[in-house]
Amino acid sequence: MEIDSKTRNIILSTVVALIVLLIGVALWRQSRTVAPEAMSIDVTPQAGATAETTATPAASVTATLAPNAQEQAAASPSPNSCTNNAAFAGDVTLPDGAEVQPDTATVKTWRIRNTGTCTWGGDYQLRFAGGDQLGGPDSMAIGTEVAPGAEFNAEIPLVSASEAGRYQGQWIMADPVGNSFGQVVYYEIVVPGTPAIAY
Known part of the structure; x- marks a missing residue:
């Protein structure tokens, strides 16, 4: 054809x-x-x-x-190049669904594992990624060195909401120049309503 x-x-x-x-x-x-x-x-x-x-x-x-x-x-990796990565290793304080009274200052602590090949310096940070910030900072330096395979406690100060409800905020690791990496960690707290008065 x-x-x-x-x-x-x-x-x-x-x-x-x-x-x-x-x-x-x-x-x-x-x-x-x-x-x-x-x-x-x-x-x-x-x-x-x-x-x-x-x-x-x-x-x-x-x-x-x-x-x-x-x-x-x-x-083009150099001999000193490495990879950042992080994983959630556990809740130290405020497990998911923990009750916190209204307008109460508290601290959320996660255990985070360095699953990458870079050693994190004290200038690495945990950065707010979304949800309910509850008075927490936008980011917070980890303040310690964490070798690959090691774990550290990441702490964020919070103030619970004034109104009853369920609140959740997500956080993620970031390198010194602000590049996010690793698994997102979060808190989920419950602010109870006004208790009923029994007559």
């Missing part, structure tokens, strides 16, 4: 457009932090390519990304 020139050009254009679209989606998913102006895609149809007679792609696609400095550092 012979395909006329117009049909062949339509097929070729469609194939090239699909390839460019797929590469664009793959690049977007791979690195969402790359600015659009830092990405270029060059598509050059190969001479004599036909949709029915070749199993090779009908286009040559070259994608070039200009990574930012952080991506370059991560992409």
